[in-house]
Amino acid sequence: MKKSRFVFFTLIVTMFVLTACGSGGAVSTTINVVFTEFSFTPAKFIIPAGQEITITGTNEGAVVHEFVIMKLGQTVGDNFGDEDEVNIFWEVEVDSGATVSQTFIAPTEPGEYQIVCGTAGHFIAGMVGKLIVVADE
Numbered sequence: 001m002k003k004s005r006f007v008f009f010t011l012i013v014t015m016f017v018l019t020a021c022g023s024g025g026a027v028s029t030t031i032n033v034v035f036t037e038f039s040f041t042p043a044k045f046i047i048p049a050g051q052e053i054t055i056t057g058t059n060e061g062a063v064v065h066e067f068v069i070m071k072l073g074q075t076v077g078d079n080f081g082d083e084d085e086v087n088i089f090w091e092v093e094v095d096s097g098a099t100v101s102q103t104f105i106a107p108t109e110p111g112e113y114q115i116v117c118g119t120a121g122h123f124i125a126g127m128v129g130k131l132i133v134v135a136d137e
């Protein structure tokens with residue numbers, strides 16, 4: 001009886017791990033992102049609320065790109081413009097061919113935050129992503 005319970009437990013844990021991996025990776029205080037025209041790779045990140053996050057961005061594209069995190073509940077409308085600047089939570093700019101490493105403190109509120117590239121025309125070209133902030137245990 002005890003053995004079968006252990007097997008069941010192992011099965012549940014395995015399923016949980018597989019589900020977590022399948023849905024785009026685990027919670028991490030590290031963000032590694034590659035910029036190209038016009039996308040973030042990967043385009044979805046899961047970070048713990050309130051923790052120090054280290055982001056390393058490599059721009060493999062031909063033009064400057066930005067990693068802009070919008071505030072919770074704020075999304076860019078039709079285009080990224082001056083009116084969106086006040087809704088930015090944090091941002092970093094990476095020149096073509098460069099790799100930039102910086103840290104920031106994750107938002108304290110769990111939720112889904114929009115990531116966009118703030119370079120003119122890139123949002124419209126589809127350069128968007130998702131930052132999932134989860135409660136830190």
Ligand SMILES: [Cu+2]
Binds near residue numbers: 038064117118127
């Ligand atoms: Cu861009």
